[in-house]
Amino acid sequence: MCMQLNPKYKTIFKEALEISSLKPTKQREHIFSLILNKKDHPTADEIFTRSRETMPSISLATVYNCLETLVESGLIRQVNFERESTRYCPNLKPHAHFHCKKTGAICDVDLPVSIFNSLKKHLPKNFQPEQIDINFNGSIHKTKNH
Amino acid sequence: MCMQLNPKYKTIFKEALEISSLKPTKQREHIFSLILNKKDHPTADEIFTRSRETMPSISLATVYNCLETLVESGLIRQVNFERESTRYCPNLKPHAHFHCKKTGAICDVDLPVSIFNSLKKHLPKNFQPEQIDINFNGSIHKTKNH
DNA sequence: AAGTGTAATTAGAATAATTCTAAATTAATT
DNA sequence: AATTAATTTAGAATTATTCTAATTACACTT
The missing domain is CATH 3.30.1490.190 (Ferric-uptake regulator, C-terminal dimerisarion domain)
Structure with missing residues (x-):
């Protein structure tokens, strides 16, 4: 059972990806909605753990791939502190x-x-x-x- | 043949370490002077390579240790870009x-x-x-x- | 000068986040 | 339905850094 984006963000999501000719896949939408719905600053691994609760088949590599495309599309931001794991932020x-x-x-x-x-x-x-x-x-x- | 700090920096170096009861060792001085004398932003590994030219016995672990103590003492600064190797900066x-x-x-x-x-x-x-x-x-x- | 204790250095192993690889799957297009 | 390109996947590989345990250096007593 995948998380659903509300219509407003669904449009933002699709359009942002389209600009870079990227596809709005289930996994990308799922990860985007997870980050949007809990406004903290999770690591890739935390996002991986959360993702599996509702999408058990997702792989860690996909989480990394999706995060990369979401950042590229400007939908989320990366945050780095010293050499700690990269964190992701939905506040634009x-x-x-x-x-x-x-x-x-x-x-x-x-x-x-x-x-x-x-x-x-x-x-x-x-x-x-x-x-x-x-x-x-x-x-x-x-x-x-x- | 170790690099020499000029007297001004030698004093700064010794005093900064003393405040944290750290010893002004050959290796720490060597690394500090390398960073001071070439004002770029080298990584630990680049510093390791440069160090060995004049102090062939130094180990990578020591380079990491020394850099940590120099940062702690406020003699140099760490600089991080995304997930790239940490770089070190003598500009205070x-x-x-x-x-x-x-x-x-x-x-x-x-x-x-x-x-x-x-x-x-x-x-x-x-x-x-x-x-x-x-x-x-x-x-x-x-x-x-x- | 020898002994003692603490801190620092060393080599190499271990760790952990991330990236890479190659195969399988999915989606879009003809 | 067939074709093509993009995406996902599992697991291996990479890489910067940290850890470990043994050795060495140094300051301080005797």
């Missing part, structure tokens, strides 16, 4: 990531586009950026509620 | 990195501290960043000189 708004060294938690940090523009201004004219990754490393303190 | 000024997808070139991009401060302002109060990594991915175009 301009944002950064915060990585808590103690707990391993990863949080999206929304940023105004103006920051990205201002970063670009510091590049030499012949540097053409396609992607800007901003990663914070540190710790998240407990807030006191008393 | 606030800066970002630009990674050219075509040629693989990696360039430092100097940034004013104000940008880092402004980034920090977008974090929730209980998020305490220790390190901010900013990576541009894209391409470097040839400039026309005519």
Whole structure:
């Protein structure tokens, strides 16, 4: 029983793949919907485990293949922290990531586009950026509620 | 024949290690000076190869160990692009990195501290960043000189 | 100078994430 | 239905890095 994308995302999904002449296969849709429906930052292996719950025949290689095509199509983003496993993120708004060294938690940090523009201004004219990754490393303190 | 650090860096080197009660060994100094003297962004393996030219007995594990202690001591920085080998950077000024997808070139991009401060302002109060990594991915175009 | 203890180095084995390979399956097109 | 190209699959291969256990180096006592 495969996960279903809602109609809006189904269209986005199909069109994004079509642009690169890639096929909207069951496996690709399944993985895309898994990532969309649980907005965390899973690794390929976590996605593999989740996938098998509802699509037991899927292979790890396929998970890697699908993730690659989804990234290529711009439907999801890769996030890397140091040399840890690559993680995948469905948030396509301009944002950064915060990585808590103690707990391993990863949080999206929304940023105004103006920051990205201002970063670009510091590049030499012949540097053409396609992607800007901003990663914070540190710790998240407990807030006191008393 | 080991590489020699100039007196200024020798002091910085010794003091930085001492703070963490680490010893200023031949190997650590050798690797530090190699990275300082050629300001690129070498991988552990490239550093290993360079090291052996003047210190043939050094092992790859030692290179990894030394790099780890140098990073811990704040003498060098790690740079990661996607899942490529970790690279090492002697530039301790606030800066970002630009990674050219075509040629693989990696360039430092100097940034004013104000940008880092402004980034920090977008974090929730209980998020305490220790390190901010900013990576541009894209391409470097040839400039026309005519 | 010899002995002791701790830290660092070393070679090689082990690990783990990812990529590759080649065969089988699926989907789209004639 | 036949053809073609793309995709999926299982398992092997790769590769950067870490681990392990033995050796060596060094600082500090006797």
